[in-house]
Amino acid sequence: MEEKRFVGVRKEEYSIKQFIKRMFGKGKISKVRIEYTPVGEKIVVSTHKPGWIIGKKGEKISQLTEVLKKKFKMENPHVDIEEIAHPEFDAQLVADDIALTLERFGAMKYKASSYRALGRIKNGGALGAELRVSGKLPSDRARRWRFAFGYLKKTGDAASVVDRAEAVAQTKQGIVGIKVAILAPGIKVHDQITIDEDFMNEVKKNATFEEVEETVKKVKKKRKTTAKKKPVKKKEEVKEEKVEVKEEKGDKK
Known part of the structure; x- marks a missing residue:
């Protein structure tokens, strides 16, 4: 019984996160974290546009709390906004940005959007990054393209510090998948030697x-x-x- 209850709670959390992301749109929210407190449920929304999420006089936040109470039957939900200082190091925001450009300008712009995103990450001072774009690009057959630079851990305990995310772009040619992995600056890697x-x-x-x-x-x-x-x-x-x-x-x- 406890296992079924645990699975049910996780399913409900996933549906809440997806609903919040759909409500505010693609490219606005990076992560949604749910915490349970004695007072009620605490929902932390990570975004690089806090003013747009809050709205005028907190209208959007109040609408979200009402929906959470009615649809998901939360007793006392409290929404907090967490601002992302460097959106170029957030893998989810980068993946959503590439997906939006492909949906707006077509799948033929996959190279330009990928190189532009990779340049922003590199100029920001990241240690390494990798972008993978797969789908009908630009021919009828599905292909995969990889754009990368720097140092990036893929296995072992050090790979846990790499920020990874996925996004989907719905274009006229078909669905295009985007995978992003970023190793932000300031992260300590065990096998890296630094000189003072x-x-x-x-x-x-x-x-x-x-x-x-x-x-x-x-x-x-x-x-x-x-x-x-x-x-x-x-x-x-x-x-x-x-x-x-x-x-x-x-x-x-």
Whole structure:
């Protein structure tokens, strides 16, 4: 019974999220998060256009709360708006933006829209990004196109920090699918080595020319001692060998 109840709650949450996204339109909302509190349900909407979502004097928010009470039977829903400071690093907003351009100008503009979105992400300072567009582009047969730059983790624990999203564009030629993956700046990756340039500059300023020369000499001495030297025979040993050979020849005579 508990498993069925858990599945039912998740289904209801998914339907609420999809309803809110359809209500405000494609490209306006990135994520919808539902939290349960003792007072009531808290719905957090992440968007880069908070003024458009709230409306004049909070009209749209009040309409949304009434719909949630009537349609989804929520007792006391409370809607919060979370502003996205950098929409170019949000995978869902980027995917929706590409889908809207394809729906508006046609599927032939898939390269221009993809390169434009990739340029905004790159200029913003992202570590890496990948865009995949699949569908009837531009021929009758379905094709896949990939646009990418930088560094992007695809497997392992580090892949969890990559923001991924999908979107669908309904064009005259057919349905086009868009997949976006972005590795935003400032995210710590385990196998990435960073050098503190300020510390290096301080060390260079404090170090004198004499100290640098001494360290170079020490390094050269260590290299000489560690290098293998070939054994060289002395001149006296070579002469003795020649004398012994002559004596042996004389005995034979």
